[in-house]
Amino acid sequence: MGYDRAILLEGLSELIGAQVKSSAGGGGASGNTFLRSEVSGAPSSSNTLSVEDLLSAVYFPEQFWQDKTSSGIGLRSAPQGVCNDLFLTDCNFFDPRFDYDFTNIKDTTTFMRGSEVYKRPCGWQRYALKVLNKYPDGNAWLGSAGYRTWSDPNEWPVSYHGTGEDGARGIISTHYLAGSGARYGRGIYSTPDPTVAENDGYAKTFVSKRDGQKYKICLQNRINPRRRQVHNGGKYWLIPVPPGTDAWQERDIVMGNIRPYSLLLKRC
Structure with a gap:
């Protein structure tokens, strides 16, 4: 039943204006879900997408990306080291x-x-x-x-x-x-x-x-x-x-x- 899940993610990407990928597929042991801070090496959630994020990501992208990045710079001018891809975990989304x-x-x-x-x-x-x-x-x-x-x-x-x-x-x-x-x-x-x-x-x-x-x-x-x-x-x-x-x-x-x-x- 339904369409290819990859097509759904393409559509979600269109709504948000950023590439949305599933961390459940082909990311290795880490799932490539989190970025690593260049300073501390600690995981960051700056490129994850949650259900709670969705409305903000679709209609208020500037505020959404300000929430996601410590620099407060939006998606279109994301600082070096901040990924414009977004990852979601199917079982949580x-x-x-x-x-x-x-x-x-x-x-x-x-x-x-x-x-x-x-x-x-x-x-x-x-x-x-x-x-x-x-x-x-x-x-x-x-x-x-x-x-x-x-x-x-x-x-x-x-x-x-x-x-x-x-x-x-x-x-x-x-x-x-x-x-x-x-x-x-x-x-x-x-x-x-x-x-x-x-x-x-x-x-x-x-x-x-x-x-x-x-x-x-x-x-x-x-x-x-x-x-x-x-x-x-x-x-x-x-x-x-x-x-x-x-x-x-x-x-x-x-x-x-x-x-x-x-x-x-x-x-x-």
Whole structure:
């Protein structure tokens, strides 16, 4: 079931803008997971990618790389000795128990998540992220696992988004333009409809070096209903970010209210 794992990592690389590799494959005894400090020889986590890092890496790369490097220099001008490749450990990043192949499914049943209609990502392959027990408020935001048509108490609804061409600043100011350029406010937008995410151009498209085929990738998220604004008849959901908010506060607002829990991959 599913696509070649190498293609998934290619898609993840496109989302983040850095080469993502699995430390589980071909790295020798050390797995080539960590850099060595030129000064002390001690291991460094400056080139590792965790699930907790993902949203920051996709939408706030400057802050992400400042967190990862002691110099505070971002990805595009990384200092000598800092690797622009990122490594993840499959068993800590992915949770295959919750993978699901939607590629040949057409729903006729109505599903609910977080008291909202859950439009499942039909046509996509879902790769679950290892998010259980990752947040201090527990796992209620995810609801219970399995096939269900109802919502659980305190569950967050499902949304979809990819990445904007302008990076973090584009996400905050222009993500998901409505109609002829009208906007519903400053912040980060997502949609409860995977078809909107795909057709409005916010799923990232790439050509795989593995098989030469074109694919799309996007994130499947849960969104905090208490901070979400609903616009355009429910087509777009906005987590508002007030004007004048500094970059670090922007990241905190976004990361506190949107939680990716799956990667979605689709051959075009």
